[in-house]
Amino acid sequence: MALYCRIAFRGKSFCCYRLLSTYVTKTRYLFELKEDDDVCRKAQQTGAFYLFHSLAPLLQTSEHQYLVPRFSLSELERLLSKFGQNAQRIEDSVLIGCSEQHEAWFALDLGLNSSSSTHASLPKSEMETELKGSFIELRKALFQLNPVDSSLLFTAQSLLHWHDGHQFCSRSGQPTKKNMAGSKRVCPSNKIIYYPQMAPVVITLVSDGTRCLLARQSSFPKGLYSALAGFCDMGESVEEAVRREVAEEVGLELERLQYSASQHWPFPNSSLMIACHATVKPGQTEIQVNLRELEAAAWFSYAEVAAALKRKGTYIQQQNQSFPFSVPPKLAIAHQLIKEWVEKHACSSLPD
Numbered sequence: 001m002a003l004y005c006r007i008a009f010r011g012k013s014f015c016c017y018r019l020l021s022t023y024v025t026k027t028r029y030l031f032e033l034k035e036d037d038d039v040c041r042k043a044q045q046t047g048a049f050y051l052f053h054s055l056a057p058l059l060q061t062s063e064h065q066y067l068v069p070r071f072s073l074s075e076l077e078r079l080l081s082k083f084g085q086n087a088q089r090i091e092d093s094v095l096i097g098c099s100e101q102h103e104a105w106f107a108l109d110l111g112l113n114s115s116s117s118t119h120a121s122l123p124k125s126e127m128e129t130e131l132k133g134s135f136i137e138l139r140k141a142l143f144q145l146n147p148v149d150s151s152l153l154f155t156a157q158s159l160l161h162w163h164d165g166h167q168f169c170s171r172s173g174q175p176t177k178k179n180m181a182g183s184k185r186v187c188p189s190n191k192i193i194y195y196p197q198m199a200p201v202v203i204t205l206v207s208d209g210t211r212c213l214l215a216r217q218s219s220f221p222k223g224l225y226s227a228l229a230g231f232c233d234m235g236e237s238v239e240e241a242v243r244r245e246v247a248e249e250v251g252l253e254l255e256r257l258q259y260s261a262s263q264h265w266p267f268p269n270s271s272l273m274i275a276c277h278a279t280v281k282p283g284q285t286e287i288q289v290n291l292r293e294l295e296a297a298a299w300f301s302y303a304e305v306a307a308a309l310k311r312k313g314t315y316i317q318q319q320n321q322s323f324p325f326s327v328p329p330k331l332a333i334a335h336q337l338i339k340e341w342v343e344k345h346a347c348s349s350l351p352d
């Protein structure tokens, strides 16, 4: 779908014959859905709904993968009426995206109670039987979802989680009201607007030129090491946060810093992961682990890290036991940073 655009120049509006791209028209449509409750309500009539129960998405098993079922508005209305609820519950849903053909996608949690709705949580196991699927914790389903589905479910779960935790105004204590799309909540008594938020987190792969530094927290699966991560403090730039986190967690000073990529990460709360590569000052490689933050940190060679990426990792000693050395899964930006480092190292060690 494409649109012609109208442009404003020196106070006058002109019809412009440039065809807007599919991406731009889709983006403008999503903007309209967020801004206009009536347009959003109308979009629900032809839209698709993803269902959750207490923040766990409804999934169906197929071979080794999970499928993510979607429902039309009429299917959803039939389902709600079967469980003794009316269609007003659908107003609790949040907009999570749309197709290139402008089919809007929504997520609805049937397990959470909302302050603006009088509807109780629906029974999980009866819903699962009816819907021929299971509500599975997103973190546990990650490895059996395709990347497109997981990205959509990350957004959905994060938005539903945010709304669940922001049902009351922190100034007046009154229930807040969400707009149709769920892009904000407003306090009816003082008109304060609350917008969904993500916490900025820096994640850094530190290198000394030949080795990279990986660390683990005691909550990680045995043998798993990752890049250094930490929440940005108030008032900090990304660069300052990276330098502080590295100094705080492993006692090292950085020399060079390079941005790589970013990722939205929904666990345990929404974070915007900002990923960087960094190098330490020459000759300053002695790690001093902050045991209040980390269980262990160590330098790993190219060969060790390359093998771990191929899941052929060597064994690592941990609390007098040995476990296979592993790195985070593909979906995590930590994996991407580690992979980039290995690829760069492989290129730079090629003969000229």
Ligand SMILES: NC(=O)C1=CN([C@@H]2O[C@H](COP(=O)(O)OP(=O)(O)OC[C@H]3O[C@@H](n4cnc5c(N)ncnc54)[C@H](OP(=O)(O)O)[C@@H]3O)[C@@H](O)[C@H]2O)C=CC1
Binding pocket: 199, 201, 203, 226, 227, 228, 229, 230, 231, 232, 263, 265, 267, 268, 269, 271, 273, 293, 328, 332, 333, 334, 335
């Ligand atoms: N996608 C990926 O590849 C990866 C993602 N991550 C994510 O990055 C995040 C940060 O990593 P982590 O090393 O744990 O962070 P930190 O090194 O900053 O330490 C975590 C501590 O920070 C405090 N904290 C929690 N929430 C916030 C917040 N919003 N603002 C400021 N401080 C906070 C808590 O301390 P206290 O409880 O004492 O208040 C928590 O124990 C985690 O959510 C993790 O899931 C991490 C690595 C890889």
Ligand SMILES: [Mg+2]
Binding pocket: 228, 229, 230, 249, 293
């Ligand atoms: Mg940390």
